[in-house]
Amino acid sequence: AQSVTQLDSHVSVSEGTPVLLRCNYSSSYSPSLFWYVQHPNKGLQLLLKYTSAATLVKGINGFEAEFKKSETSFHLTKPSAHMSDAAEYFCVVSDLFYNQGGKLIFGQGTELSVKP
Template sequence: AQSVTQLDSHVSVSEGTPVLLRCNYSSSYSPSLFWYVQHPNKGLQLLLKYTSAATLVKGINGFEAEFKKSETSFHLTKPSAHMSDAAEYFCVVSGPPGGGADGLTFGKGTHLIIQP
């Protein structure tokens, strides 16, 4: 069994300041973890993924995330927010290969607001 908790439903930051979106997970397996972004009226775009290689993962658009097994966390960060970062962000945990799509568990999303 696995679960994922996004600790904040909304995060508001000023343009140019750091972004931190928090995600905690639980899994019976060695999970893969993903962050996706959803802009209005769009599908989910993959930002980055962790698949048991380096614990610090760099993604697109300046985002990165650190896998911390001891804390069961996979928080998403960006040093300097841009107005175009305003969107919904989803943390997703995946089970082992062959687990089927119901091996994917989505967080409930964090709405990122960027203040000018």
């Protein structure tokens, strides 16, 4: 079965410093992986996705993530945090054969706080 573990429930950074949100996955197959963001009182929004193409994936708002099969990791990074990045971030793995109707399986989320 597929599963995903977000290693930090809360991360706090200062504005202008790098962001690192950690995610490890478990999968018996080559997975599809995603990061979604949830701003307060807003709907979840797709940040980026990995689907077996380039291992370094670039997303919106300057975020990127690197798929490392040997470490079963898909960590989310950003070189310089902005106040507007404060939100809840979810690492997501697809169920087997997502393109045949499988499920998205969400991690428990990491809350990112950005201090002025």
